[in-house]
Amino acid sequence: MTAKVARGKVLPSKKNKTWATVWNFRHIYLFMLPAIIWYLVFCYYPMYGILIAFKDFKYNLGILGSPWEGFRYFKQFLSDSSFYSVLYNTLSISALKLLFGFPAPLILALMLNGVMSGKFKRIFQTISYLPHFVSWVVVVTLMQKILSPNVGLINDIRDHMGMEPIFFMGMPSLFYPLVIISDIWKGVGWGSIIYLAALTNIDPHLYEAAEMDGAGRWSKLFKITLPTLTPTIGILLIFSLSGVLNAGFDQIWLMQTPATLSVSEILDTYVLKTGIQQGQFAYSTAIGLFKSFISLILIVAVNKVSKKVSDVSLW
Amino acid sequence: MRKSRLKSSLSLTLAIPLLALTVTACGGNGGNNDPGSTTGNTGNKGNTANTGNAGDNGSDALKPVTLSFLSAWNGGGAGFPQDQENNPVAQKLREKTGVTLKLESITTSEVEKLNTIFASDTVPDIVNAPFWSTTGGEGQVIKKAALEGQLLDLTPYLDKYPNVKKLMTQGVAKDFAEFELNSPDMEGKHYVIPMQTPDGTPESIHNWNYGLYARGDILKALNVNAADIDTQDKVLDLLTKIKNGSFKDISGKPVIPSGTMHNGWDYSQFLSGWSDYNISDFRQEDGKLIHWTQSKDQEARLLYMRKLISNGLFDPEAFSNTDTTANEKLATGKLAVFGAQSMMGQLQNTLYKTNPEMQYELLGPMKNKSGNIVTQVEKPGRSGFPVLFLSAKIKDPDAALRLIDYANSDEGRLLAYWGIEGKDYTMVDGKPQWIPDMKKKFDENTDVKRDEGLNYLSGSFQGAFSSEVTWPIPDDQKTQWEKLEASFSKRLPIQIIDKVSATYLERDWPQYNDFRDKTASLNFDEEFRKACYAKSDDDALKILHGIQDKFKAAGVEAMAQYVSEKAAARDDIGW
Numbered sequence: 001m002t003a004k005v006a007r008g009k010v011l012p013s014k015k016n017k018t019w020a021t022v023w024n025f026r027h028i029y030l031f032m033l034p035a036i037i038w039y040l041v042f043c044y045y046p047m048y049g050i051l052i053a054f055k056d057f058k059y060n061l062g063i064l065g066s067p068w069e070g071f072r073y074f075k076q077f078l079s080d081s082s083f084y085s086v087l088y089n090t091l092s093i094s095a096l097k098l099l100f101g102f103p104a105p106l107i108l109a110l111m112l113n114g115v116m117s118g119k120f121k122r123i124f125q126t127i128s129y130l131p132h133f134v135s136w137v138v139v140v141t142l143m144q145k146i147l148s149p150n151v152g153l154i155n156d157i158r159d160h161m162g163m164e165p166i167f168f169m170g171m172p173s174l175f176y177p178l179v180i181i182s183d184i185w186k187g188v189g190w191g192s193i194i195y196l197a198a199l200t201n202i203d204p205h206l207y208e209a210a211e212m213d214g215a216g217r218w219s220k221l222f223k224i225t226l227p228t229l230t231p232t233i234g235i236l237l238i239f240s241l242s243g244v245l246n247a248g249f250d251q252i253w254l255m256q257t258p259a260t261l262s263v264s265e266i267l268d269t270y271v272l273k274t275g276i277q278q279g280q281f282a283y284s285t286a287i288g289l290f291k292s293f294i295s296l297i298l299i300v301a302v303n304k305v306s307k308k309v310s311d312v313s314l315w
Numbered sequence: 316m317r318k319s320r321l322k323s324s325l326s327l328t329l330a331i332p333l334l335a336l337t338v339t340a341c342g343g344n345g346g347n348n349d350p351g352s353t354t355g356n357t358g359n360k361g362n363t364a365n366t367g368n369a370g371d372n373g374s375d376a377l378k379p380v381t382l383s384f385l386s387a388w389n390g391g392g393a394g395f396p397q398d399q400e401n402n403p404v405a406q407k408l409r410e411k412t413g414v415t416l417k418l419e420s421i422t423t424s425e426v427e428k429l430n431t432i433f434a435s436d437t438v439p440d441i442v443n444a445p446f447w448s449t450t451g452g453e454g455q456v457i458k459k460a461a462l463e464g465q466l467l468d469l470t471p472y473l474d475k476y477p478n479v480k481k482l483m484t485q486g487v488a489k490d491f492a493e494f495e496l497n498s499p500d501m502e503g504k505h506y507v508i509p510m511q512t513p514d515g516t517p518e519s520i521h522n523w524n525y526g527l528y529a530r531g532d533i534l535k536a537l538n539v540n541a542a543d544i545d546t547q548d549k550v551l552d553l554l555t556k557i558k559n560g561s562f563k564d565i566s567g568k569p570v571i572p573s574g575t576m577h578n579g580w581d582y583s584q585f586l587s588g589w590s591d592y593n594i595s596d597f598r599q600e601d602g603k604l605i606h607w608t609q610s611k612d613q614e615a616r617l618l619y620m621r622k623l624i625s626n627g628l629f630d631p632e633a634f635s636n637t638d639t640t641a642n643e644k645l646a647t648g649k650l651a652v653f654g655a656q657s658m659m660g661q662l663q664n665t666l667y668k669t670n671p672e673m674q675y676e677l678l679g680p681m682k683n684k685s686g687n688i689v690t691q692v693e694k695p696g697r698s699g700f701p702v703l704f705l706s707a708k709i710k711d712p713d714a715a716l717r718l719i720d721y722a723n724s725d726e727g728r729l730l731a732y733w734g735i736e737g738k739d740y741t742m743v744d745g746k747p748q749w750i751p752d753m754k755k756k757f758d759e760n761t762d763v764k765r766d767e768g769l770n771y772l773s774g775s776f777q778g779a780f781s782s783e784v785t786w787p788i789p790d791d792q793k794t795q796w797e798k799l800e801a802s803f804s805k806r807l808p809i810q811i812i813d814k815v816s817a818t819y820l821e822r823d824w825p826q827y828n829d830f831r832d833k834t835a836s837l838n839f840d841e842e843f844r845k846a847c848y849a850k851s852d853d854d855a856l857k858i859l860h861g862i863q864d865k866f867k868a869a870g871v872e873a874m875a876q877y878v879s880e881k882a883a884a885r886d887d888i889g890w
Contacts, residue, residue, distance in 0.1 A: 059434070149631050167632070260848075280836060281434060
């Protein structure tokens with residue numbers, strides 16, 4: 001497949017060589033075309049919309065034609081008294097999700113890996129995946145039904161026991177636990193797939209050798225399993241840290257009540273309220289852009305640190 | 316070869332313009348937005364529709380047009396018939412105007428939908444949406460869209476459609492007309508058509524019957540007379556008794572002492588003790604004019620609401636109920652007391668059928684601090700109403716206006732409210748009367764009326780007209796529910812204040828635009844609701860004072876001072 005070079009002829013440049021390779025494998029590249037088009041249309045083309053953050057957006061002038069406003073909306077957001085509470089809530093929820101939600105799939109994968117019965121393992125694995133396919137709308141509606149102070153199962157039980165009903169979804173102190181528990185319930189099975197895949201790559205001979213050396217279950221875990229999974233854990237951690245400002249819009253939006261607003265208003269919900277509900281498109285785009293910018297800095301920084309510390313990195 | 320290529324090129328050159336000409340000619344003036352154009356078949360339709368004869372003339376047959384219509388009201392689709400295109404009213408409408416409507420409605424916030432359609436440039440051909448507020452909300456979104464080219468300027472069409480032209484002024488409060496519809500920034504153009512406006516008589520102003528309604532059987536069991544419960548303290552006392560009374564809903568589960576419809580609508584009925592007859596955003600307190608956000612009453616309102624919530628007397632889920640969950644609670648008699656309108660439409664099909672003994676009774680009516688009955692306040696015309704507007708990109712504006720004009724002709728109104736003559740009603744001494752069989756069906760199941768197409772035109776396309784005044788239903792023909800609704804109206808008489816709202820004066824304040832920018836992201840009601848659920852009263856007051864301070868920082872006090880000075884120079888300003 002390499003290009004033939006005739007004596008006396010100029011060797012093809014690197015660029016030409018690349019195009020020649022692409023041409024040679026054109027049928028394979030053709031498969032990529034739909035994905036490339038999808039990215040161009042849905043991911044890159046709309047990106048010019050971020051210009052709204054710097055403009056006084058007028059319907060008739062459009063994004064490009066609207067007059068420039070500079071950094072006005074960024075300054076407005078940074079001086080807004082809501083800014084700190086919204087950022088605090090976002091970071092709090094993300095940090096808690098990271099703390100409890102990040103290790104959960106790993107633990108589940110390790111537990112499933114330790115189960116000897118293949119049938120049980122498969123059934124449990126399938127059941128644990130299912131919540132991933134249920135939308136947040138359904139999950140939160142179920143939670144509301146179960147936890148409702150009026151018709152909820154738990155409060156019904158409390159009522160039979162002569163206890164006062166509790167408005168679980170309306171208690172700020174319970175908001176974060178409910179967010180974390182429901183998030184883990186929904187994502188743990190799906191998240192464990194990648195670890196299970198990584199676990200299958202571990203050479204069984206390593207375990208056999210370790211057993212012969214007298215290693216117990218915990219020794220094998222800490223000496224073989226976890227070190228082998230470290231690159232996978234590292235990559236997933238980088239991804240998670242870069243998304244630390246995404247506290248989970250769907251979930252939070254649906255679970256939010258006036259009673260929990262003080263702890264549940266996050267950047268994404270604030271963007272929706274100021275943008276779509278109040279029509280301040282430029283202001284909300286500025287907040288969204290601010291969030292993306294911080295996320296970009298985070299992913300670069302975390303990648304760099306990870307590369308230095310553990311040699312695990314995205315690029 | 317060369318010759319034949321030349322020949323084919325020449326043929327193509329000729330064929331393409333000819334083909335284009337033919338296609339254009341076939342298209343009539345469907346895409347022509349020039350109102351002066353008399354080509355096509357819409358030239359004289361305004362007048363013919365006015366007399367109800369459109370389409371009767373075979374030589375002037377109407378071109379079929381399909382227009383998209385959005386009812387931008389949360390739950391606005393409730394009045395839509397199941398068969399949108401072939402229900403009797405739609406068929407008649409098509410016969411008369413050539414128009415078929417494709418109906419769409421929303422189940423989310425109105426302002427959210429409006430912002431979305433304007434920003435994404437996907438405005439349906441005809442939209443019905445709220446145009447309430449003078450300082451924010453949907454009205455200002457629509458106004459911005461109009462000024463930024465998203466709405467069709469109707470001015471050039473008005474002479475052609477006299478019924479539409481009449482809607483522009485009749486039943487519209489003079490201050491609203493001056494400061495909103497004809498404000499200088501509109502530059503003499505008309506973008507919206509007022510709907511649901513009265514026809515100029517006080518009797519035609521619709522009474523919405525807002526109030527507190529309590530389940531009749533519970534009042535009976537507690538030996539409480541509904542009319543006696545007319546203060547906040549008495550409501551609190553009643554709710555406490557209900558809570559201690561172990562009352563059940565139709566499925567045997569405990570009732571909720573009180574609640575509201577979706578998203579807390581309308582919890583302000585529980586706070587009517589602090590209401591007054593207001594037509595503006597300003598209040599007079601201690602001899603000084605203040606903006607409503609700064610009222611001392613806000614503290615008392617908040618603490619009362621907190622008391623209801625913390626004592627388990629108010630549905631904690633009231634502010635997060637969806638339309639579906641709220642209706643479910645209503646239909647099962649779950650709410651012992653609710654604040655809103657009488658909700659007769661839903662109840663007569665559900666709870667009142669299964670459990671007539673639970674029929675809700677109007678409490679009070681409630682009295683405010685001054686001892687006055689708290690009720691609906693209106694000006695001689697309406698200041699804020701649903702409006703119809705057309706997309707600037709509508710392909711056939713004449714078709715849309717023809718339909719609106721027809722719907723507001725005598726014939727169109729009869730069609731909208733009474734349906735098909737001979738099938739649904741007959742004319743007796745010039746007045747329509749239901750055909751007994753149809754009336755029986757309608758009374759027994761309001762869905763039948765809806766599916767006959769009798770709800771959507773009357774709800775969305777009618778202005779400057781009152782069916783109740785024009786065609787009053789004799790008492791012997793009224794259903795028990797209509798009689799009940801009328802009895803509520805009698806107890807909640809409308810108060811009319813013939814003044815100019817002080818709110819409009821703030822617009823001349825030099826810092827007004829700056830104030831609007833600074834307060835655009837402030838949501839007083841959301842903060843108030845948040846405060847209702849704060850840990851302690853102190854925390855709640857802190858939240859309240861926080862939002863009040865933000866308004867202060869934006870200059871609300873200086874604005875009130877300015878309005879006060881301007882108002883002093885006139886004698887027609889009302890608060």
